[in-house]
Amino acid sequence: MKRYGVMLIGCGHIGMTHLCDIYFRDNVKIIATVDSDIERAKDAAKKSGAASFGTDYRPFLDDPMIDVVIIATYTSSHLPILRDCLAKGKHVLCEKPIGTDLSNGKEFADEVRKAKTKVLVAHILRHNSSYIKLQKMISEGVIGDLRMIRMTQNHHTVDRKRFRNLLTDCSPILDCGVHYIDVAQWFTGSKIVEVSGIGTKIDERSVNCDYTVMNFKTESGCVGYFEAGWNPGVSSLNVKDFIGTKGRLTLTLAENRPSDREEGDLISLYKTETGEYITINNPSEYKDMYAQFTTLTDMIENDTDGDPTIDEVESAFRVACAAEEAIATGRVIRL
Numbered sequence: 001m002k003r004y005g006v007m008l009i010g011c012g013h014i015g016m017t018h019l020c021d022i023y024f025r026d027n028v029k030i031i032a033t034v035d036s037d038i039e040r041a042k043d044a045a046k047k048s049g050a051a052s053f054g055t056d057y058r059p060f061l062d063d064p065m066i067d068v069v070i071i072a073t074y075t076s077s078h079l080p081i082l083r084d085c086l087a088k089g090k091h092v093l094c095e096k097p098i099g100t101d102l103s104n105g106k107e108f109a110d111e112v113r114k115a116k117t118k119v120l121v122a123h124i125l126r127h128n129s130s131y132i133k134l135q136k137m138i139s140e141g142v143i144g145d146l147r148m149i150r151m152t153q154n155h156h157t158v159d160r161k162r163f164r165n166l167l168t169d170c171s172p173i174l175d176c177g178v179h180y181i182d183v184a185q186w187f188t189g190s191k192i193v194e195v196s197g198i199g200t201k202i203d204e205r206s207v208n209c210d211y212t213v214m215n216f217k218t219e220s221g222c223v224g225y226f227e228a229g230w231n232p233g234v235s236s237l238n239v240k241d242f243i244g245t246k247g248r249l250t251l252t253l254a255e256n257r258p259s260d261r262e263e264g265d266l267i268s269l270y271k272t273e274t275g276e277y278i279t280i281n282n283p284s285e286y287k288d289m290y291a292q293f294t295t296l297t298d299m300i301e302n303d304t305d306g307d308p309t310i311d312e313v314e315s316a317f318r319v320a321c322a323a324e325e326a327i328a329t330g331r332v333i334r335l
């Protein structure tokens with residue numbers, strides 16, 4: 001079995017989520033951990049058994065022991081770090097989103113397409129077993145034709161510093177929206193062709209809107225909305241509803257279940273014709289970082305495409321940029 005040498009760049013919230021789920025695996029050896037905050041880099045090295053840590057990733061790119069680099073820094077740094085990694089022949093697992101605007105997002109996608117090594121963009125919901133199950137049920141016609149999607153992903157942001165930093169690069173409709181826009185396109189098997197939206201700054205010091213909501217329509221005729229707010233005043237009471245001509249599927253994550261969390265996520269199926277409710281317990285890890293990492297190793301070993309592919313990643317990103325534009329201008333954007 002190939003053992004992959006890994007460097008993690010960015011040892012904050014999501015960087016540590018990656019690390020904690022992969023460092024103990026048989027096919028992984030963490031070689032170096034890097035963060036502009038040296039204490040974070042040091043703690044991550046201690047936790048994962050990495051021999052090296054530092055504040056600058058560049059010297060480590062010459063280390064032949066490092067096969068894979070995980071980029072978990074702020075969005076504005078994803079493209080320059082990706083370029084440095086590809087120039088040194090490293091495979092990359094990079095956090096979403098791929099850019100802060102249409103132009104640098106396109107540059108990112110173009111770099112990936114011409115790369116000699118493999119790059120996977122971290123759309124974690126593609127690796128979540130409940131989302132995989134929902135997609136399968138919808139594609140099998142369990143709720144008929146998918147006509148309406150309701151998705152909210154608000155954060156009650158007690159960690160204000162972290163979210164202020166994220167809001168410096170983009171609004172939640174771009175940062176978080178790329179996940180759920182991708183879900184909408186994945187579940188409908190169709191592309192979003194129209195978006196509109198509204199937003200506001202609940203915290204006036206925020207660089208970008210900290211509350212955003214978009215409406216969308218797909219080529220297949222499904223309509224929907226996605227809402228994302230990052231503010232301590234917002235509650236994180238979230239909804240994931242998928243409504244078709246024959247019924248509805250609702251996902252409640254284990255942590256949000258009123259009871260029986262031990263059973264995993266709750267998928268509820270309502271059948272319109274019979275009025276029947278079917279409940280399915282689905283053991284699932286919300287952010288299955290090792291499944292995602294395994295997708296990258298499969299890409300490397302079997303020359304497979306990513307999940308999502310870079311075309312799917314770029315498509316979701318373009319829709320998210322259009323939603324930001326719709327919110328800024330008040331216009332309906334047709335794609």
Ligand SMILES: NC(=O)c1ccc[n+]([C@@H]2O[C@H](COP(=O)([O-])OP(=O)(O)OC[C@H]3O[C@@H](n4cnc5c(N)ncnc54)[C@H](O)[C@@H]3O)[C@@H](O)[C@H]2O)c1
Binds near residue numbers: 035075124
């Ligand atoms: N996939 C997901 O579910 C998910 C969840 C949260 C965040 N994210 C994405 O991950 C990225 C990071 O978000 P976060 O919430 O972990 O932020 P965070 O603030 O918790 O962590 C970012 C870390 O990167 C470090 N850093 C920034 N620039 C650096 C550089 N050039 N070199 C070295 N270290 C650097 C910071 O010091 C910080 O420790 C963002 O792009 C965000 O959109 C993805």
